[in-house]
Amino acid sequence: MTRSARLLLVLTIMSGCSAEQHGVEEDDYDWRSQTGYSSAMLYRLREISELQSSESERGKPVDTRVWATVLRQTVWEFNVESANMCAKGLYTKQSCLPALDPPWLTEAQDTSPTEKELGRRADWVNAHVQRLWDGVCEDFKVSHPKPEDYMGYCSIE
Numbered sequence: 001m002t003r004s005a006r007l008l009l010v011l012t013i014m015s016g017c018s019a020e021q022h023g024v025e026e027d028d029y030d031w032r033s034q035t036g037y038s039s040a041m042l043y044r045l046r047e048i049s050e051l052q053s054s055e056s057e058r059g060k061p062v063d064t065r066v067w068a069t070v071l072r073q074t075v076w077e078f079n080v081e082s083a084n085m086c087a088k089g090l091y092t093k094q095s096c097l098p099a100l101d102p103p104w105l106t107e108a109q110d111t112s113p114t115e116k117e118l119g120r121r122a123d124w125v126n127a128h129v130q131r132l133w134d135g136v137c138e139d140f141k142v143s144h145p146k147p148e149d150y151m152g153y154c155s156i157e
Contacts, residue, residue, distance in 0.1 A: 064112045068104070071121050075100050078129055085136070094135035100128055 078100060085095035104113070104121060113121070137154035144150045 062115055064115060064118055065110060067115075067118045068107070068111060068113055068121075069109060071118065071125055072105055072107075074125055074129075075102065075105055078125070078132070082132060091132075091136045091139050094132050094139075100125075 082095045082097070083099070085091050102121070102124065104111075133154075137150070140154060141150045
């Protein structure tokens, strides 16, 4: 389940990378930085909740239906973010590719794939998200070469 949370974080942060490339103004930076703190805090809250619930449910089998649903939602969100960037003419080499359409994207909600299969799916989704992330951030670094300009958007540490 933490892989899914990481993918959602990447998509959330990736939306910050899609900022206009005309120049980072101080006011804009402050606003985005404040929004980034909220996103990071919400991510941490989800992480803490996940940790608490997993500790209380230790020994119980993983609900593969929930994991499968989160992976499908992640693919849909990735497709929306990528399409939005493409429509704005941003990072077209990475964002204007065909939408992700794995065979399991439209499977029924009650489908319960194996944990091994879900791990394979998560790795596949992560590879696609990472490819877009890397491309967008590399392009962003070219237009904003100062580390203080791009690190707030393109660093996950």
